[in-house]
Amino acid sequence: MPELPEVEIVRQSLDKKIRGQIIKKVIVKNRNLRLKVPRNFEKNFKNQKIVKVDRFSKYLILYISNKTICIVHLGMSGTIHILENKNKNLITNTSFYHSLILPKKHNHIEIIFENFKIIYNDPRRFGFFEIIKNRQYLKKKFYKLGPEPLSSKFSTIYIYSFLNGKQKNIKNFLLDQNFVSGIGNIYASEILYLCKIKPEKMAKYLSKKDCQKISINSKKVLLRAIRKGGSSIKNFKNTSGKRGSFQNEFKVYQREGSNCKRKKCNGIIYRKTISNRSSFFCNLCQK
């Protein structure tokens, strides 16, 4: 569910809240996430300090004082909530993913600190928590993934040479984490709109200029989304104004049947299923 900007917003608020804090206890209520939560998971955290909350692509990386690393992936429906001790009903709303009311079901993991606890909620259970004992393994795990779209490695040359001769549409490539890591279904559509490239265009037909547009617009869209606090699609009940607002700026995503936002374009936004995922695009200005 969350793409790079949303995970980054969670990272920022989580780091602010738990960096330097000591974990009193961990409770796992359901181990059946996408990866089975291991038996020694709780023990690994007890009385340890959170050194830092980092991120690569859509993965959160928790550095623990005992030199282990906890990787968290939110999957499609994972959310993190912060529950303060003083007032059992108060949930700190530090990012768009935090609702003021804790969901009743699917609260799978609790990490308890002295004055508050963080709760991992995930109805679909596509997310996971993984403990990593050495950094070499972490490197190995991320090594096979493509560069982040925000990094300088995601350059015109990289894109052009990677896609050279590839018999697959560009939309699929933007979702392919081995090509570029962190873009998901919403931002893939938004990026291609800004590039004026239709999602079904075969990668091998992209010019260098197209690749340059992809490099530039990926950064542009994602950075703006981060500044706007990410995109909040689900309407949480009783959330404060701290939800993300990038959904208000979508040019194509979920705008099927609406007019193209480009001033001189009379196009209509279409939705088409490509490889089992929805793609949104303007029928006129994206070629």
Added chain:
DNA sequence: AAGAGGCCCTGATAGC
């Protein structure tokens, strides 16, 4: 090797 498709899971919504 590259590319297509199925699958993991629950919940919200639309249509009959």
Added chain:
DNA sequence: TGCTATCAGGGCCTCT
């Protein structure tokens, strides 16, 4: 009201 079908922001595995 209650059924069924479809869709949802991800990523892995298998088959060709």
